[in-house]
Amino acid sequence: MSAPLVAPDSPFGDWDGTPAGARLLQLELAERVVLQDDFPVLRLIAGVDVGFEEGGSITRAAAVLLDADTLEPLAERLVRIPTSMPYIPGLLSFRELPAVLCALAELPRVPDLVFCDGQGIAHPRRLGIAAHLGVASGLPTIGVAKKILVGTHAELGSKRGDQVPLMYRGDVLGTVLRSKDGVRPLIVSPGHRVSLASAPGLVMACVTHYRLPEPTRLADRLASRRAGYSPPA
DNA sequence: GCGACAG
DNA sequence: ATCTTGTCGC
Numbered sequence: 001m002s003a004p005l006v007a008p009d010s011p012f013g014d015w016d017g018t019p020a021g022a023r024l025l026q027l028e029l030a031e032r033v034v035l036q037d038d039f040p041v042l043r044l045i046a047g048v049d050v051g052f053e054e055g056g057s058i059t060r061a062a063a064v065l066l067d068a069d070t071l072e073p074l075a076e077r078l079v080r081i082p083t084s085m086p087y088i089p090g091l092l093s094f095r096e097l098p099a100v101l102c103a104l105a106e107l108p109r110v111p112d113l114v115f116c117d118g119q120g121i122a123h124p125r126r127l128g129i130a131a132h133l134g135v136a137s138g139l140p141t142i143g144v145a146k147k148i149l150v151g152t153h154a155e156l157g158s159k160r161g162d163q164v165p166l167m168y169r170g171d172v173l174g175t176v177l178r179s180k181d182g183v184r185p186l187i188v189s190p191g192h193r194v195s196l197a198s199a200p201g202l203v204m205a206c207v208t209h210y211r212l213p214e215p216t217r218l219a220d221r222l223a224s225r226r227a228g229y230s231p232p233a
Numbered sequence: 234g235c236g237a238c239a240g
Numbered sequence: 241a242t243c244t245t246g247t248c249g250c
Contacts, residue, residue: 050240052241087241089238096240096241118239128239149239182250187239224241 011097011136022094026127032135033121038193039112039140042068045206046111047215048104048133050096051223052083059083061099062222064215065107071206071214076222077106089149090124093132100133113194113202114141115215119149120189120199122166122174134192141191142199143174144216148187156185163200175200183211 015021045068051060058080065075079102085095096118104114119128120143127135130143151168153176160181166174166189174189177200190199206213212220221227 050241052240056242087240089240092239123239143239145239147239150237 011101012094015094019088019091022091023125026123026125026132029132029135030121030126033126033131033191034193035121035190035195036193037195037198042112044068044074044109044111044113045215046104046107046114047116047213047217047219048100048114049117049216049219049223050099051220051225053080057083059096059099060223060225061096061103062219063100063103063107064218064222065109065111066206066215066218068112071208073218075108076218077103078222079103079106092118093127093129096129097132097136100129101136104133104137104139111139114139114191115144115203115206115213115219116141116191117144117146117216117220119143119145119187120174120191120194122149122151122168122187122189124150126173128189128191130189130191140193142194142202143187143189143191144203144213145187145189146184146212148176158182161204172196177203179204179207179211179213186211186213 047064063077081099116130120130130141134141151166154164162178165172176185178185
């Protein structure tokens with residue numbers, strides 16, 4: 001048998017490398033997103049996030065595996081890869097996904113659900129990095145962003161747990177969620193194999209004493225190489 | 234044409 | 241995201 005000539009399984013298939021091509025690919029991949037809950041068991045949750053070194057030339061992706069019930073970290077992995085694309089609003093996954101997939105693959109076990117820093121379907125073409133990660137990995141994912149990319153929403157209460165739908169062009173694309181009293185709300189949207197209705201609850205179940213849920217909070221600490229422990233108990 | 238714009 | 245000390249506020 002002949003050895004495969006070329007088959008570098010890029011997470012972007014046959015992308016031509018241009019921003020225009022990336023947008024077209026997003027439209028195709030968005031059709032594969034499943035917005036129904038599909039995770040029979042929920043024992044392991046992973047959190048992923050990205051950071052940079054050397055003024056941006058090196059991309060650092062962190063993946064943390066936690067026990068879904070106790071939220072105790074079971075394992076964490078960090079990968080460093082040369083940055084291949086600049087940040088372009090709406091095309092974030094093309095810059096960060098390669099590194100994220102590597103870090104996720106390094107985990108000792110496959111998670112039942114993945115929390116990703118950034119938007120899920122709350123995106124111009126319904127394919128934020130969390131949704132793209134879900135379609136690319138096949139895993140259930142939820143996007144947990146700190147800011148809105150697109151969409152508007154009604155006024156939000158100031159107490160922990162308060163939430164209002166994020167609207168965009170007549171559709172509900174996510175939930176603006178107050179994870180703690182008085183803090184800036186989180187923008188939660190389904191990535192893949194998770195419904196719009198259950199995403200907020202899944203995120204709140206992972207919030208302890210901080211604004212960010214444990215999965216992405218720990219991954220964020222690792223990716224941004226910020227040390228620090230978690231005092232209050 | 235003029236802004237807005239995840240990380 | 242990242243560059244960076246102290247400072248205002250709950």
